[in-house]
Amino acid sequence: MAGAEDAGERADRFLAARFDGVSRSRIKGLIEGGAVTVDGATLSDPSLRVKAGQTFAIVVPEPEPAEPEAQDIRLAVVYEDEEVIVVDKPAGMVVHPAPGNPDRTLVNALLAHCGASLRGIGGVRRPGIVHRIDKDTSGLLVAAKSEPALTGLQRQFADHSARRSYLAVVWGVPNPLAGEIEGDIGRHPVDRQRMAIVARGGRPALTRYRTIRRVGSRASLLECRLATGRTHQIRVHLAARGHPLVGDPVYGRTRGARNAGADAAARAALAGFSRQALHAATLGFSHPITGKWLEFESPLPEDMGTLLARLELI
CATH class of the missing domain: 3.30.2350.10 (Pseudouridine synthase)
Known part of the structure; x- marks a missing residue:
């Protein structure tokens, strides 16, 4: 419970001081993930100013595995070679695991689909996510299967030579x-x-x-x-x-x-x-290894039609 001396303090700073071993950034993530309540109501704003007498509660989840789990989820693969994979993501699928969406994501699906063909990003066998589209947006997305491919694709998205x-x-x-x-x-x-x-x-x-x-x-x-x-x-x-x-x-x-x-x-x-x-609907880029221009098109999904x-x- 917050005392008179805590009034006016930011909620994330107040909680970090009260919970030993939990950093302020971790507290902020828990708040944004809906794991903190104030007087029984879910707290969503880490910058909320504390009032004397308020009662805070935190549900700290169990630590997640260091690596996302490979999950056998059907993918619409538009193109794939040793370096890159292009998929047509359905609406409703999150791209990367995050609080609230720990699994059943595109990354989980890519880990299972690509398997040993993922040659490693930053020393870890995982797909290199170059860009993201919202959970409820459908359509084309490219991922890298190697460090050189990731670097090449990131450069194109940064200089806007990739077309979307x-x-x-x-x-x-x-x-x-x-x-x-x-x-x-x-x-x-x-x-x-x-x-x-x-x-x-x-x-x-x-x-x-x-x-x-x-x-x-x-x-x-x-x-x-x-x-x-x-x-x-x-x-x-x-x-x-x-x-x-x-x-x-x-x-x-x-x-x-x-x-x-x-x-x-x-x-x-x-x-x-x-x-x-x-x-x-469309995605174009130069292959990060060969330099060949690749362009793909996805038809309008049935629900939008x-x-x-x-x-x-x-």
């Missing part, structure tokens, strides 16, 4: 129909679980988009190309323009989205569609 495009279904019709959205992206100043366009402390982000077609009277199908690769970049940029992704549970709360999806027809169109309408057909009717 996404298909997005958004509420409304952008004006202009094609253009660029710029705005530094960082943690939301209040809701630390979200990203936002911020005035300070963010990283530069640029999204290029074009409208492929209108979809019914409420929505549009866009192609988006990333000039940078920030967390939730497309979702944040389009929401900031007033055209959030259809179905986005985090960034789709704008007035325009609420109005567009307010009537029974719109609700019926969204029935059964429980994710943001975003698909990583069904969504478009329903939206056409309203």
